[in-house]
Amino acid sequence: MKAAEKRMSELTREINEHNYRYYSEGNPVIGDTEYDRLVKELKDLEEKFPLLRRPDSPTQRVGGQPIDGFVTVRHLRPMLSLDNGYSREEVCDFDQRVRKLLEVAQVEYTVELKIDGVALSLIYQSGRFLRAITRGDGIQGDDVTENVRTISAIPLQIDYTDPIEVRGEAYLSHDEFARINHQRESEGEPVFVNPRNATAGSLKQLDSKETARRKILFFAWAGFLTEDLKEHRLVLDFLRKHRFPVNPQSRVFKGIDAVMEYCNSWEEQRHTLPYDTDGMVIKVNHLAWQDVVGFTSKNPRWALAYKFPAEQATTRVKDIVVQVGRLGTITPIAELEPVFLSGSTVSRASLHNQDEIKRLGVKIGDRVFIEKAGEIIPQVIRVIAELRTGEETDFVMPENCPACASRLHQAEGEVAVRCLNIRCPAQVKERVLHFAGRDAMDIEGLGTEMVTALVDKGLISDFGDLYFLTYEKVIELDRMAKKSTENILAAIAKSKERDLVNFLFGLGIRHAGTRAAEILAENFFTLEELEQAPAEKLITLREIGPVLAESIVDFFQDAETRKVIGKLKIAGVNMVQKEKKASTRKQVFAGKSVVITGILEGMARSEAERLVKESGGRVSGSVSQKTDYLVVGKDPGSKLDKARGFGVKILTEEEFLEFVRGG
C-alpha cells in the first residue's frame, strides 16, 4: 500500500511534468507510447487503490456525468473586449491618445499574438483549480468548470496558494479542427465552420466526456494576483513560471514604430503557425500606467487589437453543382475559377445548403470573396454585387438526384435535401468508401477511382459484394494488372478479420461515429446481440441518446441492411468483438440501476461509474421508482430525499467500495 502510494505520487508528478512540457513548452521529451504507458500504469494503480487517487491526477481529465445546462456566474471583474485598429494610422492614433493621457513622449508596449479562440477566466484557490467561466456578456458568463477540467493544457494544481484569476484563450490547432470535422462528417453531423466555432462548441458540451475527446489548447494572456508585479510582461513571466501556457511570441518595445514593425512581421508569418491568429494585441506594459490611462465603458484605453486584413482572394463562381453524400444528403458546391490562396490553389468551395446560398445571395457567374477557415477549408464569404453583369443566374436545387434521377426529398423543418434511394450509385460509392476506410475495414487500395469503377461496371452494388469479387472480374477493369488485382483481393480478404468495433463503424449507421461504435462493441460483443437490442435498451448505455438509439434500430430493421449483412455473414466477415475485456469483478450490481449523487471524495465520478458497470450494473442520471441503489457522496442534494421517498437502498461512498470490492 505504501509502495503504491509512493509510485502513484511519482507517476502523477511525472505525467503532469510531461503535460507541461508538451502543452506549455511545446517541447516533449518522451514519445506518445511511453506517455501512454505511464498513464496506464497510474490508471491501473488508481483502480486498485481508488482511495489513494490524488486530486491533481492527470487521469481525472476524462469528464464526468452529463449536465442539463450551464449555470451563469458573475465575473470577479468585468471581462471587457478590445478596441480594434486596422491600419498603421489607427495604431498611431492609439499611441497618441495614450501618450497624451500619460503626458510622456514615449510609451513601452507589450505586443502579443491575438489568438482567435474563446476567452476563459480561470479561478484558483489554495493552489487548486476551482472554476472556469466563459466571457459571456463580459459581466457574467457560463460556468464551464467540468469541461475545462478535461483540458490537459490547464493545470489543476499550482504551487501558489493565494487566490488568483488567470484569463486566456482556449483554442484548437488546425490539425485538431480538421480531425474533429472529419469525424463529424463520418457521423453525418454538420461540420464546424472554423476552429473558433469548434472550440466554443467543444466548451459548451453538456457532456464533458465529449470535451475530453477534443484536444483543446490554451494560452494565458492576463493574471490577477496579490503579488505586486509592476509590469504586464512580469505577469506573463509569473504565469509561465507557474506552468500556464503563455504564447512565446510576446515582446516588449519602446515607441510605436518598433511595435508596428513587429506587427507587420507577423502578417505573413502567421500562416505558418499551427493555430489561427487574427491580429496582434498591443498593451501598455507598466501596470501603474494602465491604471492612469483607464477604461472606457467597453474597452481598456491602454490596449488595442491590431487586426490583420483577413487573407482573401476574389474569383468567379463558374457553376454550382451538387454532391451526394453517403447518407444521401445533397450538398451544393461552388466550382470556382482556380485561384491561389494561403498556400494552395482553390477551385471548389462547399456552400453547405440552400439556406447558406440564400444568406450569401450567391448566383452562378458571380464574383466572390473567398477565405480559408482554419487555414484549410475554402469558403465563400460574400458576393461582389457591384461587379454583376446581369448574366448571372440563380442556383436551382434539382428536383431529381443527379446520380440516380430519383426524386429528392426535404423533411419538414430540416435544411438538408436528401436522395432517399438507397441504391443510388453515388451513395453506394460513398458507403463503400466509408466501409473501406481506415477506422472501418481498412482495405488498402480501395480508393475513389477503384470504387467508382467497381460500381459503374456493375461489379458491386453494396459493400457486401466486395467479398464475392473474383480475380477474373477485377483484372478486366482499366489499368489493373496481375499484381494490383492480387493485392486488392488480398486486402479485401484480410479485412474479414477486423474487429467488431471497426465493422460497426464501417456499416455507416447514421449518427454513429467511431465513439458510438466503441460503446456498442463494448456492450454487445456480437452483432447478433446488437441487432436484437430494442431502443429502450440502447438508451440505457451512457452516451447513446434517443436519436442515435432510434437510428440504430431503424438501420437493423431495414430490408436493404439485412440483405447486405446476410452477404457479409456468408462471406465469413468477423462480427464478434475479439478483444473482449472480461470483467473480473463480481457482478454485485447485476441488472441493477444505480444513481450516484454528491461529491465523491476518494474517486472521480467516472471511476465510480466504471466500477458499477464492471460489476454488472447500469448507471442512471436520475432517481426513479426503478432505481435500485443510490450512492451518496458529500452534499447529496435532492436526489437523496427522492430516493428515500422511493425506498431506494442508500450506500455511502465507503459502503459502495466495500460492496464492489468485497461483494
Ligand code: IVH
Ligand atoms: S487582452 C481587456 N490578449 O481577443 C481585454 N486578448 O477582442 C484584455 N484575445 O476578449 C484582452 N489573444 O478573448 C488579450 N493576447 C491576447 C489575446 C486576447 C486573444 C482575445 C480575447 C479578447 C478578445 C478581444
